[in-house]
Amino acid sequence: MRFLLLMLSFCLTLPAQAEGFISRLLHKPVPGGVAVVDLGQAASAPSASYQGKPLLVIHEDGQRWIAIVGLPLSTAPGLQQVEVNGQQPLSFQVGSRQYAEQRITIKNQQQVNPNAANLERIERELAEQTRAYRQFSARQPSNLLFDKPVNGPLSSPFGLRRFFNGEERNPHSGLDFAANRGTPIKAPAAGRVILIGDYFFNGKTVFVDHGQGLISMFCHLSEIGVQVGDELPRGGVLGKVGATGRATGPHLHWNLSLNDARIDPAIFIGAFKP
Numbered sequence: 001m002r003f004l005l006l007m008l009s010f011c012l013t014l015p016a017q018a019e020g021f022i023s024r025l026l027h028k029p030v031p032g033g034v035a036v037v038d039l040g041q042a043a044s045a046p047s048a049s050y051q052g053k054p055l056l057v058i059h060e061d062g063q064r065w066i067a068i069v070g071l072p073l074s075t076a077p078g079l080q081q082v083e084v085n086g087q088q089p090l091s092f093q094v095g096s097r098q099y100a101e102q103r104i105t106i107k108n109q110q111q112v113n114p115n116a117a118n119l120e121r122i123e124r125e126l127a128e129q130t131r132a133y134r135q136f137s138a139r140q141p142s143n144l145l146f147d148k149p150v151n152g153p154l155s156s157p158f159g160l161r162r163f164f165n166g167e168e169r170n171p172h173s174g175l176d177f178a179a180n181r182g183t184p185i186k187a188p189a190a191g192r193v194i195l196i197g198d199y200f201f202n203g204k205t206v207f208v209d210h211g212q213g214l215i216s217m218f219c220h221l222s223e224i225g226v227q228v229g230d231e232l233p234r235g236g237v238l239g240k241v242g243a244t245g246r247a248t249g250p251h252l253h254w255n256l257s258l259n260d261a262r263i264d265p266a267i268f269i270g271a272f273k274p
């Protein structure tokens with residue numbers, strides 16, 4: 001009997017996988033991926049958090065509540081936990097994923113080994129961008145199957161381990177699209193512009209808050225076409241493709257962040273490759 005109770009409580013802490021369209025589209029539980037956790041049926045939305053950060057919670061197919069959890073690249077494979085309404089945590093399993101290496105030659109040595117003044121600037125800009133990623137607005141994302149922000153082939157995938165002039169630096173935190181300078185960049189879902197800047201590494205940059213911690217960053221723009229506070233409809237143009245900041249040529253770099261974890265944007269456009 002005790003064994004049965006133990007088994008039962010074990011099963012209760014491992015949530016059933018939700019079966020709806022969004023769950024099937026987004027559930028890629030690997031480092032840099034997304035876990036969809038079934039929160040069950042309730043009259044109102046449960047509040048859920050992961051590592052102290054509030055989570056995106058939606059009502060799938062008008063039936064069950066699901067939490068959509070962003071998993072940082074640094075996540076260790078194994079069991080992870082979501083807190084729900086301050087009750088017993090729900091566990092979910094994270095698998096592993098191999099990321100390839102990329103070697104890039106940069107002519108501007110300052111962009112590989114910046115001097116003290118540039119390091120100070122980089123640190124200040126990083127803090128500003130981290131604050132933007134940590135914003136959490138109550139709005140529901142307009143759509144979770146995102147549109148591609150530009151028409152162009154994917155060039156560099158998310159998560160590549162990168163070596164600049166032979167020296168290892170941070171892994172690739174977003175997805176690159178090959179596109180000509182001046183190509184319009186469109187919001188993949190509706191959102192509010194929460195930050196714009198002209199940064200050392202990212203160049204001309206726009207942050208768009210899609211709601212509940214789901215935040216896009218678009219980098220290396222030749223031109224920014226919006227201001228902080230602007231509301232963008234799905235498909236609204238926010239700027240043009242360029243090569244500002246640390247870029248070897250014109251392309252769009254798109255970061256997608258969920259609960260302050262940078263995740264593979266390919267998941268949200270249905271282009272994820274395990």
Ligand SMILES: [Zn+2]
Nearest residue numbers: 174175176253
């Ligand atoms: Zn990139």
